[in-house]
């Protein structure tokens with residue numbers, strides 16, 4: 001993700017706490033109160049400019065979505081999208097996913113989406129990959145029993161690594177596709193990166209990984 005310095009982003013984010021939730025650690029264990037219903041909560045880690053969470057929220061009003069993004073200069077575009085969409089079932093958090101357990105209680109999250117996560121191809125950066133074992137432990141700590149990670153990427157190396165990491169952790173792999181756009185998967189909602197890479201002819205890989213802790 002190419003980052004552009006946007007000095008006004010911080011102000012815009014703090015002016016819109018109904019979309020980019022301020023002090024999210026105070027909402028830990030209370031997200032259903034924030035949304036005002038008992039619907040499941042699905043999170044996207046590394047949400048970028050927010051197309052996926054916004055369109056998922058529009059398509060699935062019975063699910064609450066939270067997009068998590070580290071950079072203000074990126075999340076501010078997702079914020080514009082949410083202001084425009086006026087949907088009650090989607091929020092954003094401007095936080096580092098390394099601290100997910102500060103923001104969500106045990107079994108508070110129904111599903112984790114990882115879309116086009118940064119590949120960090122160098123071995124010495126393995127720990128930064130969002131499918132590294134320490135992240136899988138964080139997701140396990142906040143997901144419902146038998147919860148799932150739904151993962152899409154165009155990056156073959158990251159996909160192979162992630163399949164091994166999921167398997168090593170004991171997750172059960174389902175609906176594995178090596179070419180999502182030429183598969184029988186229905187209802188795919190594209191992310192910004194997915195649109196960009198598939199337009200260049202890149203294949204999209206997808207898998208669902210389920211924790212075996214029911």
Ligand SMILES: C[S@@+](CC[C@H](N)C(=O)[O-])C[C@H]1O[C@@H](n2cnc3c(N)ncnc32)[C@H](O)[C@@H]1O
Nearest residue numbers: 001046047048069070096097115116191192193
């Ligand atoms: C390659 S972009 C993909 C964006 C979007 N999911 C898509 O498919 O279009 C990855 C995003 O993940 C964010 N990200 C990476 N590590 C993160 C972390 N530890 N916590 C929160 N966001 C993170 C990056 O800032 C970047 O915006």
